[in-house]
Amino acid sequence: MEHAPPDGRIGLIAGNGQLPLLFARAARARGLEVVAVAHKGETNPALASEVGSLTWVRVGQVNRIQKAFVAAGVKQAAMAGGIGRVKALSEARPDLGAVRIISRLRSFRDDALLRAVAADFESRGITIIAPTDFLGEVLCPEGHLAGPELSPTQAQDVALGREVAALLGQADVGQTVVVHQGHVLALEAVEGTDEAIRRGGKLGGAGAVVVKRCKPQQDLRFDLPAAGPRTLEVMKEVGARVLALEAGRTVLLDAPELFANARAAGITLVGVR
Template structure:
């Protein structure tokens, strides 16, 4: 039986990956991050090891001991937690010492190169999860009206620029005004800030960075996203089709219908 590694962050994506890998006849060797990963993941995998943020060397040794040749990163790591609670080991220090920038893309690519030099190839989790990627078109809730379509177009344009700077993936717009840009605080807090500034009717746009490496940090949305949107009266969620992970899709769509929130996949 082939073994595949799972470097697990928060959210539901590690569970989806583990279940699909098992369905393909693989043994999943998971490494979970304290304070981020749901402990319930242990029941879904063949092997489960806790690490602290920054313990890259320990992850490598865990995979080498289990004869893992391929691994995927699935689930997010809170940026604030990464800034305040990381405990870099020697492996992480070696990676950091070679970097000119600590921006997400540069850091994650360097981590992948470190794993590959140690005999573990990092693969895209979406290679196993095509069924949960956002499709194009209208997905749930009311149809967009022309003013909302203009706000979506503005959000896509600004999100592209935000992504080029490797800052964040989410933009909140209303009435042609940009209300909030996602930075270190994450999607939920960006939505809250934008909703408070612009009032009801805000449009939330989430998309990949241009040239995004699909092995890392894909945008994701689920019922929790809609819960935060409903909290501040945001009415549209526009997601990049083919590159955004939909979490708990039936619950996501039913929540959208119940709250009157439009969900669309944008090409």
């Protein structure tokens, strides 16, 4: 269900990729003023032209984000776009707000950390909502979406990849699994989706199946799986032939281009409920 801020103002905590821009455009189309905070080295600078105001911070500067929102009178905000895990480890500049959150954690896994961040914002009067509350149209539909129909062997690889991805997500490690002819070639960890696909392709050769799905315990406010034309480019590099996404819970970036590119490359794209 879409949230409608009563004061006509929405906050945006922007990470990398296209999702922050899509969110800002969708919010503006609903007549909302977007107050954005962007992360240096991660967020696309083009976001500045899509929002009412933009504050730049470094990863970990929680107090700066909260101060920017409080000063602008923001009561609701969404987190859109990821933060590269390697860069987060090497370039984070945690302030006292981050230290306050970390000191309460028993686990440093992604889900626990993001829920703790949301709780801290809410304790300061800022409710964190799901970006898809404004972007339901970008969620992956169910069924065959582009490219050749799945072969029986590929369908079996999709099923295996989904089973392994559920276990991977349950451990809060990653969302992507690469499979080929019944063999699991790569699991996504700190390196991210693109590098997991490259590693799997190098190990298994052409024909790999790439599966992305939500963690079983996924909080839909944070870190939904996403795929776009960039994902297909990496798959083409290594000769991967199938991309299977979780329907209704995966964000499609530039969907028309994604579908067209999949058809042109002969890559099968499916949404699995």
